[in-house]
Every structure is written in structure tokens, then in C-alpha cells.
Amino acid sequence: MCIEIIRTPAAYSAVADMSPEKSVTADVDGEENLLVPPLNFSMVDYGIFRSGFPDTPNFPFLETLGLRSIIYLCPEPYPEVNIQFLKANGIRLFQFGVEGSKEPFVNIPDDVIRRALKVLLDERNRPLLIHCKRGKHRTGCLVGCLRKWQNWCLASIFDEYQRFAADKARVSDQRFLELFDVSSIKQLTSSDS
Amino acid sequence: MCIEIIRTPAAYSAVADMSPEKSVTADVDGEENLLVPPLNFSMVDYGIFRSGFPDTPNFPFLETLGLRSIIYLCPEPYPEVNIQFLKANGIRLFQFGVEGSKEPFVNIPDDVIRRALKVLLDERNRPLLIHCKRGKHRTGCLVGCLRKWQNWCLASIFDEYQRFAADKARVSDQRFLELFDVSSIKQLTSSDS
Numbered sequence: 001m002c003i004e005i006i007r008t009p010a011a012y013s014a015v016a017d018m019s020p021e022k023s024v025t026a027d028v029d030g031e032e033n034l035l036v037p038p039l040n041f042s043m044v045d046y047g048i049f050r051s052g053f054p055d056t057p058n059f060p061f062l063e064t065l066g067l068r069s070i071i072y073l074c075p076e077p078y079p080e081v082n083i084q085f086l087k088a089n090g091i092r093l094f095q096f097g098v099e100g101s102k103e104p105f106v107n108i109p110d111d112v113i114r115r116a117l118k119v120l121l122d123e124r125n126r127p128l129l130i131h132c133k134r135g136k137h138r139t140g141c142l143v144g145c146l147r148k149w150q151n152w153c154l155a156s157i158f159d160e161y162q163r164f165a166a167d168k169a170r171v172s173d174q175r176f177l178e179l180f181d182v183s184s185i186k187q188l189t190s191s192d193s
Numbered sequence: 194m195c196i197e198i199i200r201t202p203a204a205y206s207a208v209a210d211m212s213p214e215k216s217v218t219a220d221v222d223g224e225e226n227l228l229v230p231p232l233n234f235s236m237v238d239y240g241i242f243r244s245g246f247p248d249t250p251n252f253p254f255l256e257t258l259g260l261r262s263i264i265y266l267c268p269e270p271y272p273e274v275n276i277q278f279l280k281a282n283g284i285r286l287f288q289f290g291v292e293g294s295k296e297p298f299v300n301i302p303d304d305v306i307r308r309a310l311k312v313l314l315d316e317r318n319r320p321l322l323i324h325c326k327r328g329k330h331r332t333g334c335l336v337g338c339l340r341k342w343q344n345w346c347l348a349s350i351f352d353e354y355q356r357f358a359a360d361k362a363r364v365s366d367q368r369f370l371e372l373f374d375v376s377s378i379k380q381l382t383s384s385d386s
Contacts, residue, residue: 034346041349042356043236061345152254153227156234163235163356 035061040135040164044143045150047126050164052135059085062129067091069128071116073098073138094119098138108141108176114185117145121189136165137173144177149185154178228254233328233357237336238343240319243357245328252278255322260284262321264309266291266331287312291331301334301369307378310338314382329358330366337370342378347371 038061039052053074054062068091072078075097078086086093096116101107119125120142132138140161147157157177162169231254232245246267247255261284265271268290271279279286289309294300312318313335325331333354340350350370355362 033344035344035349036346037349039352040356042353043238045236046239151226151228153229156228156230159232160235163233163359166356166359 033060035064037061038131038135040139042164044130044146047123047128048120048146049127049129050135050139050143051129051131052139053131053133054082054129056081063089065127065129067127067129069094069119069125071096071119071128071130071142073116073130073132073142075099092125094125098132100133100138108138108173110176110180113142113145113180116142117149117185120146121149121185134168136168137170140164141173141176144173145180145182148177148180149182149189226253228257230254231324231328233332235357237323237339240316240321241313241339242320242322243328243332243336244322244324245332246324246326247275247322249274256282258320258322260320260322262287262312262318264289264312264321264323264335266309266323266325266335268292285318287318291325293326293331301331301366303369303373306335306338306373309335310342310378313339314342314378327361329361330363333357334366334369337366338373338375341370341373342375342382 036057037051038054038058041049041051044050049065049067051058062085067089070086070091070093072093072095074095078093078095083093085091094116096112098109098112099107116130120128120130130139130142144157144161147160154177158174161174161177165173229250230244231247231251234242234244237243242258242260244251255278260282263279263284263286265286265288267288271286271288276286278284287309289305291302291305292300309323313321313323323332323335337350337354340353347370351367354367354370358366
């Protein structure tokens with residue numbers, strides 16, 4: 001499932017005007033404007049961010065990222081307050097409904113992650129934020145697939161996955177990452193460029 | 194102490210030609226060229242990376258980042274093999290010798306971190322890598338000071354610090370971050386721009 005939030009041309013150009021250095025900025029107004037990144041927030045690569053579910057207190061921080069898209073990895077409908085935030089900021093929502101689950105009944109669907117990865121690899125969608133609920137398992141799997149595509153060794157992919165999953169790290173997710181085959185996507189992206 | 198590795202004009206222009214999208218690349222040659230990021234590696238912000246001590250197996254990965262500078266936070270001399278890597282890639286080394294220490298005998302020197310932060314905030318030094326030995330305490334403190342300058346709330350700064358320090362997180366480092374005053378640096382960077 002892919003939900004597209006309609007964005008106006010004005011919103012597009014506002015995003016296009018943003019410098020890539022945008023997020024390295026200081027606010028000289030002091031502590032009254034403290035920024036609150038979402039849970040488990042981190043930068044993944046140029047124009048790619050990851051986190052847990054963003055809530056209203058996180059919106060001023062997210063505005064500093066100049067996002068063009070969000071990849072949302074849960075099947076639940078996006079909350080109305082988040083949809084309003086996306087509309088106000090001209091951000092497109094790509095929803096890929098991956099069920100949350102507990103070991104041993106886990107099932108990260110290869111085809112859905114594959115489609116999400118294609119959205120992620122399309123530079124026109126960046127800057128983008130990947131998030132699920134807590135930014136551990138579903139987000140960790142998609143980021144891990146990106147790292148496979150980037151040719152990282154598995155030890156480093158698992159290390160990054162575990163840093164965000166902490167004591168909730170799952171062997172099943174890491175096995176999914178080990179088995180995930182990026183060769184067809186590599187060929188595709190190679191022929192695109 | 195700040196050691197500068199002389200770089201040739203050719204090396205400068207090679208870095209200047211790099212696209213900011215450089216690090217999002219796939220290698221279609223397959224597994225024989227797997228990349229090995231340094232221990233505890235992560236992107237911090239546009240053009241800013243963090244890690245533990247890079248060793249020879251990490252050099253091909255570091256080359257993909259197109260680094261201009263390294264901020265090295267230990268007092269020990271930089272290994273010869275690392276110096277050769279910097280020379281070959283036209284990377285400038287800024288060394289700020291912060292002693293490694295164990296609680297309760299900890300002493301993150303405010304003035305040294307302040308000078309390192311100024312190097313970090315100078316866009317001409319990016320892309321840059323911050324590293325110490327394991328990328329937990331000294332690196333975590335400098336990144337935390339950057340986050341204070343970026344006006345992140347303390348809860349989020351501590352959360353990020355703890356993600357990298359894991360079971361070695363120190364209350365003393367977090368107290369240092371709480372007390373670190375960025376107001377003078379904010380005024381300075383504000384008047385610069």
C-alpha cells in the first residue's frame with residue numbers, strides 16, 4: 001500500500017530550495033526552543049533518516065530536516081495529526097504495512113521491504129525519514145537492506161541493527177538480512193545510472 | 194595539539210568534486226569487495242561521521258566518504274599506517290588529546306572539547322570523521338556538544354550518547370554535557386554567518 005499526500009508546487013519549491021547543510025544549524029534564541037527528535041532518531045546517510053513513530057513534540061525538529069518523503073512501515077492508519085503535519089510541509093507518505101510481530105512468529109515480507117528499498121534508493125524522494133513504531137525491527141531491517149546494497153559486511157550490518165534494537169534484537173531479523181538478495185536491485189540501479 | 198597533514202592541490206580538488214550523495218552507492222562487483230566501516234560507525238549530520246579507531250580493513254570504506262578531515266580525540270600518536278592513509282587521500286588530521294579515563298576519575302576538558310567543536314562547526318573541514326578509541330565516551334561527548342549547539346533537548350542528547358556507549362555509559366559524561374555552555378559558540382557562529 002502506498003498513500004500519497006498531495007503536495008502543492010509551492011511546497012515542492014520550498015523543499016527544493018533547501019541546502020543539504022540545513023540540519024546543521026543552531027538556534028540562538030536559547031532553551032525555550034529546544035528540539036525533540038523522535039525516539040531512536042539517527043541519520044543513516046545523505047538525505048536518509050530513521051526513527052521511531054514521530055509525535056507532535058517532534059514536529060518542529062522534523063521541520064529542520066526539510067523532508068520530502070516518509071517511509072512508514074506499519075499497517076495501522078497514519079494518525080490524523082501526522083497527516084496534517086505532512087500536508088502542511090509538503091511531505092509525501094509511502095506506507096508499507098509490515099505487521100509487528102514477536103519471535104518465533106516473525107515474518108518480515110521480502111517483497112514489501114524490496115518495494116520500500118526502491119523508494120529509498122530513488123534520490124527524488126530524499127530527504128526522507130524511515131520509521132515504524134519504535135525504530136528497532138522493521139526500520140532496522142530496511143536500513144540493513146540498504147547497507148547490503150551499499151556492500152557493507154554482515155558483521156557491521158548486524159552491529160548497526162543491534163545498536164538500535166538493543167535488548168530487543170532478534171536473530172530472525174538478522175537472518176532475514178543475511179538471506180536478503182540485493183543482486184537484482186544492484187543490477188537495476190546500475191542500469192538506471 | 195593540532196597536527197596538520199599537508200595535502201596537495203590535486204587531493205583538494207578530488208574532494209571538492211565529490212557529490213554529497215557519494216556515500217549512497219552500490220558496488221555491483223559482489224561480495225569480494227565488502228566494505229567494513231570502523232567500530233561504532235555512524236553518520237551524525239551532513240558531512241559529519243563518528244566511529245571508533247579506524248584500522249587498515251576500514252580504509253576502503255573510509256575512502257567512500259570523501260573525507261576532508263579527521264578529529265582525533267586521543268593523546269596517543271597517530272599510527273604510521275593511518276598517517277599514510279591520510280596523506281594518500283589528502284585528509285587533514287586535527288588531534289585533540291583527551292585522556293581516556295575511568296569513573297570516578299574522569300575529566301573531559303571543557304576547553305579542548307570547545308576547540309574541537311569549533312573545528313567541527315567549520316564547514317570547510319567537512320566531510321569529517323570524529324573518532325577516539327571505541328567511539329563511546331570522548332566521541333560521544335563531542336557529538337553531544339554539537340547536539341547542544343543544535344538545540345536538542347538533553348533527553349535526546351543522552352539517548353544518543355547511551356546508544357553508542359551502551360553498557361559503558363557514564364553519568365559523568367552526561368553531567369559534562371548538561372553543564373557544557375554553548376551560548377558563546379552560538380553567538381560566535383551566528384555573527385560569522
